[in-house]
Amino acid sequence: DTGVSQDPRHKITKRGQNVTFRCDPISEHNRLYWYRQTLGQGPEFLTYFQNEAQLEKSRLLSDRFSAERPKGSFSTLEIQRTEQGDSAMYLCASSLGSGIYYGYTFGSGTRLTVV
Amino acid sequence: GEDVEQSLFLSVREGDSSVINCTYTDSSSTYLYWYKQEPGAGLQLLTYIFSNMDMKQDQRLTVLLNKKDKHLSLRIADTQTGDSAIYFCAERAGNQFYFGTGTSLTVIP
Numbered sequence: 001d002t003g004v005s006q007d008p009r010h011k012i013t014k015r016g017q018n019v020t021f022r023c024d025p026i027s028e029h030n031r032l033y034w035y036r037q038t039l040g041q042g043p044e045f046l047t048y049f050q051n052e053a054q055l056e057k058s059r060l061l062s063d064r065f066s067a068e069r070p071k072g073s074f075s076t077l078e079i080q081r082t083e084q085g086d087s088a089m090y091l092c093a094s095s096l097g098s099g100i101y102y103g104y105t106f107g108s109g110t111r112l113t114v115v
Numbered sequence: 116g117e118d119v120e121q122s123l124f125l126s127v128r129e130g131d132s133s134v135i136n137c138t139y140t141d142s143s144s145t146y147l148y149w150y151k152q153e154p155g156a157g158l159q160l161l162t163y164i165f166s167n168m169d170m171k172q173d174q175r176l177t178v179l180l181n182k183k184d185k186h187l188s189l190r191i192a193d194t195q196t197g198d199s200a201i202y203f204c205a206e207r208a209g210n211q212f213y214f215g216t217g218t219s220l221t222v223i224p
Contacts, residue, residue: 004157042119042203042214043158056210091157100207103148106157 004107006092012113013082020078021110025094032075033104034067035091036060043091049075082114119206119215126221133191135218137204140185144206147180149189152201152217161189161202196222 035043093104
C-alpha cells in the first residue's frame, strides 16, 4: 500500500461544469476525510466518513457538493455547477480509528482550477 | 470553528535553529500537532504533543506547549535546506483538525 491516492492531480474546468474527484485511502483505514485548501490557507474540513457512513459535513459543503464512499473503500467528491470560488486544492486523508495519535495520512491532493 | 494563528514566513540560514510559533483557541484540545507540506505534496505529520505535556523532543524537533497562553512552538535544530516547506500547526476538536494558515520556512544555504 503506497498511501492515500488522489485522482486527478490537476483539473481545469469551465465555470458551470461538474467535476468529480476520487480518493483511495490506505486499505485498512476505516475513516476518510475531505479537506479543502485555498492558496495561503491551511486545510479546512469538508466532511468525513466512517466506513461507508458520512458522519459529519461542514457548513462549507454547499448543496453543490456531494461526497460518497459506497463500499467503505474509495470515495468520490463531486462538485456541480462549479464556480470560480471552488478553485482550490482538495485533499483527502484517511485514518485507522480517530487518528488521534498518528494524525491522518494525507494524499497529494487534486488541484481544481475553475476558469 | 477554532482559530489557529501562525506567522506566515520564516527565513533562516542552514545550520541555524528555526522556531515556528502558533497560538490556538480551544483550551479543551487534547492533542496538538505539527504537519509539514512540501510543494505539490500532501501534509505529513511531523509530531504531536499531548496537552498535559510541556515539551516533547524527537530528534531535531522540539515541541513546546504553554497551555496557559495557548501557545505552541516547533523548534528545528540544525535546519537543513530539505526542511524548506510550509509548516502547519493543528488542534483537534471533536473529529476534526483545525489547521493554522501555515508558516513558510525558507532555509538559505
